Amino acid sequence: MDTFADLLRSKGLRNTTQRRAVLAALKDAPHATAPRLEDELGIARGAPAASAAGLSRQGLYNVLDDLTRAGLVRCIEPAGSPARYELRVGDNHHHLVCRSCGTVEDVDCAVGRAPCIDPGDDRGFAVDEAEITWWGLCVSCQAARESSGA
Numbered sequence: 001m002d003t004f005a006d007l008l009r010s011k012g013l014r015n016t017t018q019r020r021a022v023l024a025a026l027k028d029a030p031h032a033t034a035p036r037l038e039d040e041l042g043i044a045r046g047a048p049a050a051s052a053a054g055l056s057r058q059g060l061y062n063v064l065d066d067l068t069r070a071g072l073v074r075c076i077e078p079a080g081s082p083a084r085y086e087l088r089v090g091d092n093h094h095h096l097v098c099r100s101c102g103t104v105e106d107v108d109c110a111v112g113r114a115p116c117i118d119p120g121d122d123r124g125f126a127v128d129e130a131e132i133t134w135w136g137l138c139v140s141c142q143a144a145r146e147s148s149g150a
Contacts, residue, residue: 011070021053022063023087026073031084031104034060078133092116092129098138
């Protein structure tokens with residue numbers, strides 16, 4: 001698919017300026033939270049007016065919901081962190097999350113296909129996906145900690 005318009009149509013969604021704007025923002029800001037997307041899209045907080053893309057805050061959440069349900073966007077929710085959105089879908093990859101600054105990085109599946117890890121006793125479930133989050137400190141936060149002597 002060469003364009004977001006083609007991608008939207010392939011999932012049976014209407015090709016709207018708002019949906020294309022959200023997809024473009026996610027391309028530029030993977031693992032973005034909704035507030036970060038508001039900033040990327042120029043949605044003024046506390047103001048009823050829509051952004052240049054014709055999106056209000058509620059409109060952004062509606063578009064994110066539509067894109068997630070259609071499988072064009074993945075929502076991840078690391079514990080204690082706000083929901084984050086990304087365009088990388090369908091490959092059952094995992095994430096590294098920095099405990100200090102919240103940076104999120106993708107980690108490819110070690111086995112190569114979903115669910116890429118076995119729960120041991122699946123208790124009769126037909127397991128098709130595993131969501132793994134590793135927690136630690138990113139390189140920048142490690143360096144900051146070392147320089148502060150903590």
